[in-house]
Amino acid sequence: MKKFPALTILTLLVLVGVVACGPTPAPTAAPTKAPAPPTETPTAAPAPPTEAPTATPVPAGPAGKVVIAIGGDPSTLDPQYADDGNERAVNDNIYEMLLFRDPKTMEIGPGLAESWKQVDPTTWEFKLRQGVKFHNGEPFNAEAVVFSVKRIIDPAFKSEQLSFVATLKDAKAVDDYTVQVITDGPDPILPARLTWMKIVPPKYTTENAKDFPNNPVGTGPYKFVEWKKGDHVTLVANEEYWGGAPKIKDVIIRPIPEEATRLAALKAGEVDLVRGLIPEYVQDVPKSAYIPGLEFPWIRINANKGKLADVRVRQALNYAVDKEALAQSLYLGYAIPADGQILTKGHFGYNPNVKAYPYDPEKAKALLKEAGAEGLTLELIGESGRWLKDKELIEAVAGQLTEVGVNVQVKIVEWSAWLDLLFAGAAKAPDLQFSSHDNVLLDADRTLSALFHSKGSQAAYSNPEVDKLVDEARTETDVKKREEMYHKVVQIVHDEAACIFLLNLDDVYGLSKRLEWTPRLDGRILVKEMTLTE
Amino acid sequence: MTNYLIRRLIWSVAVVVGVSVVVFIVTHAIGDPVRLMLPLEATQEEYLEKRHAWGFDRPLYVQFADFAFKAVQGDFGDSLWQKTPALELVIERLPASFLLSFVAIFIAIAGSIPLGILAALRPRSLLDRLCVMGSLLGVCIPVFWLGMMLILAFAVELGWFYTSGYGTWRHLALPAITLAALPMGRITQIVRSSMLDELHRQYMMTARAKGLTEGYIIVRHALKNAAIPIVTLAAWELTRMLAGYTIVVEKVFAWPGFGLLAMQAIERHDLPLIQADVFVVALIVVVLNIAIDFIYAALDPRVRFE
Numbered sequence: 001m002k003k004f005p006a007l008t009i010l011t012l013l014v015l016v017g018v019v020a021c022g023p024t025p026a027p028t029a030a031p032t033k034a035p036a037p038p039t040e041t042p043t044a045a046p047a048p049p050t051e052a053p054t055a056t057p058v059p060a061g062p063a064g065k066v067v068i069a070i071g072g073d074p075s076t077l078d079p080q081y082a083d084d085g086n087e088r089a090v091n092d093n094i095y096e097m098l099l100f101r102d103p104k105t106m107e108i109g110p111g112l113a114e115s116w117k118q119v120d121p122t123t124w125e126f127k128l129r130q131g132v133k134f135h136n137g138e139p140f141n142a143e144a145v146v147f148s149v150k151r152i153i154d155p156a157f158k159s160e161q162l163s164f165v166a167t168l169k170d171a172k173a174v175d176d177y178t179v180q181v182i183t184d185g186p187d188p189i190l191p192a193r194l195t196w197m198k199i200v201p202p203k204y205t206t207e208n209a210k211d212f213p214n215n216p217v218g219t220g221p222y223k224f225v226e227w228k229k230g231d232h233v234t235l236v237a238n239e240e241y242w243g244g245a246p247k248i249k250d251v252i253i254r255p256i257p258e259e260a261t262r263l264a265a266l267k268a269g270e271v272d273l274v275r276g277l278i279p280e281y282v283q284d285v286p287k288s289a290y291i292p293g294l295e296f297p298w299i300r301i302n303a304n305k306g307k308l309a310d311v312r313v314r315q316a317l318n319y320a321v322d323k324e325a326l327a328q329s330l331y332l333g334y335a336i337p338a339d340g341q342i343l344t345k346g347h348f349g350y351n352p353n354v355k356a357y358p359y360d361p362e363k364a365k366a367l368l369k370e371a372g373a374e375g376l377t378l379e380l381i382g383e384s385g386r387w388l389k390d391k392e393l394i395e396a397v398a399g400q401l402t403e404v405g406v407n408v409q410v411k412i413v414e415w416s417a418w419l420d421l422l423f424a425g426a427a428k429a430p431d432l433q434f435s436s437h438d439n440v441l442l443d444a445d446r447t448l449s450a451l452f453h454s455k456g457s458q459a460a461y462s463n464p465e466v467d468k469l470v471d472e473a474r475t476e477t478d479v480k481k482r483e484e485m486y487h488k489v490v491q492i493v494h495d496e497a498a499c500i501f502l503l504n505l506d507d508v509y510g511l512s513k514r515l516e517w518t519p520r521l522d523g524r525i526l527v528k529e530m531t532l533t534e
Numbered sequence: 535m536t537n538y539l540i541r542r543l544i545w546s547v548a549v550v551v552g553v554s555v556v557v558f559i560v561t562h563a564i565g566d567p568v569r570l571m572l573p574l575e576a577t578q579e580e581y582l583e584k585r586h587a588w589g590f591d592r593p594l595y596v597q598f599a600d601f602a603f604k605a606v607q608g609d610f611g612d613s614l615w616q617k618t619p620a621l622e623l624v625i626e627r628l629p630a631s632f633l634l635s636f637v638a639i640f641i642a643i644a645g646s647i648p649l650g651i652l653a654a655l656r657p658r659s660l661l662d663r664l665c666v667m668g669s670l671l672g673v674c675i676p677v678f679w680l681g682m683m684l685i686l687a688f689a690v691e692l693g694w695f696y697t698s699g700y701g702t703w704r705h706l707a708l709p710a711i712t713l714a715a716l717p718m719g720r721i722t723q724i725v726r727s728s729m730l731d732e733l734h735r736q737y738m739m740t741a742r743a744k745g746l747t748e749g750y751i752i753v754r755h756a757l758k759n760a761a762i763p764i765v766t767l768a769a770w771e772l773t774r775m776l777a778g779y780t781i782v783v784e785k786v787f788a789w790p791g792f793g794l795l796a797m798q799a800i801e802r803h804d805l806p807l808i809q810a811d812v813f814v815v816a817l818i819v820v821v822l823n824i825a826i827d828f829i830y831a832a833l834d835p836r837v838r839f840e
Binding site for chain 1: 564567569570571572573574575576577578580581583584587615616617618623626627630682685686689690693696697698699700701785786787788790791794795797798803
């Protein structure tokens with residue numbers, strides 16, 4: 001950006017050539033020059049319509065408009081089908097779940113359900129909030145919940161979200177506002193799963209099956225207005241929202257696939273919120289906000305293979321990586337070393353006693369020597385462009401490993417080849433493979449069973465004790481006991497150096513000056529939590 | 535003429551079918567897209583189930599037969615990413631891309647013809663050198679970079695236009711200019727060189743001897759005779775835009791055309807959508823080519839259809 005004046009001049013020169021004779025709208029056509037930020041509809045002032053003059057401060061209804069930039073078009077607006085962050089950015093504002101997480105602590109609390117209790121190991125009972133209506137007037141009740149559960153687990157529906165609700169087996173209405181959800185085995189994280197599953201209106205969904213994915217109807221604080229594919233989704237405040245009308249009236253969600261353009265749109269005042277901001281851009285935007293995110297870049301070790309089966313070698317690899325330096329130099333401080341586990345403090349099962357391997361190249365060398373693994377050659381498979389600065393990170397780590405005498409050969413492969421290797425199974429897994437993990441269920445089970453259970457889809461490590469503990473914890477309904485089990489697993493995985501622990505990245509957002517908002521740990525963008533200052 | 539048309543049509547169908555077959559084979563050879571669609575933590579069972587549901591576990595020739603049978607009826611299947619019929623998605627996006635491409639080619643032609651003529655009239659003058667340099671620059675500047683610079687200058691700093699999006703001429707201006715830069719450079723060059731050729735021909739002298747005005751001679755005689763290479767190039771540039779050159783511009787400006795859709799389809803390995811897109815592009819190219827032939831005939835009476 002600092003080079004900007006020179007570049008502008010160059011551009012202008014080019015333009016003189018390009019525009020001079022063209023019949024393009026002459027720039028002079030726009031009479032007012034700079035300040036007026038080109039908001040999409042030229043509504044001049046956000047004055048509350050007509051009702052203003054009455055002197056007493058009547059509780060003003062929702063006002064103003066917020067524009068949110070996302071990375072791509074939503075894949076669908078069916079809230080139960082896709083696993084897609086762009087879809088969630090829209091539907092998190094339209095639909096709601098039985099249970100919500102607290103924006104700050106991430107603790108699970110009431111949502112569309114007012115209270116819940118476990119009746120027996122596989123049955124949970126929910127008391128539903130009364131008087132809630134879907135946007136089309138359909139009542140929210142036990143029937144809606146039963147329908148939503150049955151719909152998402154229906155094999156014929158083929159939901160991509162199945163892994164989030166895998167244990168759900170059935171649901172039945174006890175009365176109009178009491179529902180029992182049944183799992184196919186004891187499932188202690190059912191509440192977490194239900195903070196994920198969105199409730200759809202049964203009548204509307206059935207009658208408009210074909211149209212439903214393009215015309216969402218939920219119970220949430222915002223109502224769907226239109227979806228102009230590839231260009232924008234428009235929402236409007238639901239003034240009858242059971243939790244009180246939100247403060248902002250109109251919401252425009254715009255897919256802008258190019259990162260630099262998103263930034264430009266924010267600077268030009270066309271957009272109020274941009275997520276996934278590159279740290280380098282932070283000083284460039286009107287305002288920024290960040291929060292420790294859920295993204296954990298990590299390197300899988302094939303712990304069954306050659307010298308890597310030796311725990312000392314794996315530990316050496318961990319001591320050799322200077323996590324702090326990576327966080328500072330690559331991510332400009334918008335990342336922290338992972339605490340020797342791929343979980344944040346907000347995850348159930350996070351072990352506060354486990355700390356990151358300190359950076360200690362001497363110790364790494366000593367361990368390698370002890371294991372007779374000096375001059376070890378390892379292949380490190382990576383990909384490029386999927387995650388923030390992934391390639392740079394891979395190369396930096398490879399450099400640090402080389403410094404302690406490990407000969408690392410980095411191979412950046414194309415995404416589908418990378419996927420094939422990740423899921424190839426322990427026998428065919430490469431020595432080292434870079435990946436990134438984010439566990440949005442906020443429960444250790446998803447992470448540990450996918451990454452470190454010997455049967456996990458991405459696992460290249462096997463330890464009967466870990467397997468046993470993970471299996472048992474999955475069905476242990478005593479919260480305290482279950483947490484202890486995870487603490488134990490986390491400790492083992494750490495001590496055994498089952499992978500190379502790297503970083504925990506922050507979610508960085510760019511905000512317009514007028515937007516007040518605190519990001520959430522779970523990355524949800526909830527407009528009801530935002531306010532506009534002008 | 536009728537004969538010619540029939541032959542042309544048969545040939546066109548062969549091209550469209552051929553392209554579709556090649557794309558089917560290439561995309562399926564790369565691997566199945568199921569893993570791309572599922573969360574990384576999805577289990578092997580979920581993967582196999584999904585793979586089965588989408589039919590990617592069938593032998594390739596069965597998949598092809600199925601594809602061909604349905605494609606003939608205009609059904610390319612549902613987009614894996616957008617979950618709706620792929621062909622509809624592509625068609626929905628056509629107007630935006632057409633608008634952008636036609637405005638861009640219009641800017642390019644309207645800009646390059648006067649520039650090229652002026653340059654040809656005064657070869658080696660300062661104006662000529664500037665035109666040659668400018669057109670070279672237009673050809674050489676990376677589109678992405680040009681787009682970003684225009685955004686920074688005219689949307690962020692000056693606020694005259696929007697950075698991105700679709701709707702008004704203030705949305706359209708920057709992407710259209712960006713897209714026009716390269717064809718304008720090329721067309722300026724060809725206008726200049728073909729005009730130079732024509733201006734030195736004997737009929738020019740005859741025309742002048744008849745006492746016609748210089749402007750009339752240049753436009754009615756020289757330009758008309760120089761038109762064939764210019765039209766060829768302009769048509770080719772338009773075809774190129776519609777066949778994918780818009781992709782970068784559409785991405786930079788978040789322009790909801792089918793180029794952007796194609797790029798996202800490729801990123802997501804959305805096979806039905808890629809196939810529908812390629813089919814539509816092939817169709818557009820074929821139709822444009824036929825149209826160009828007719829324009830030739832209109833411009834040059836010597837051209838005959840046989």
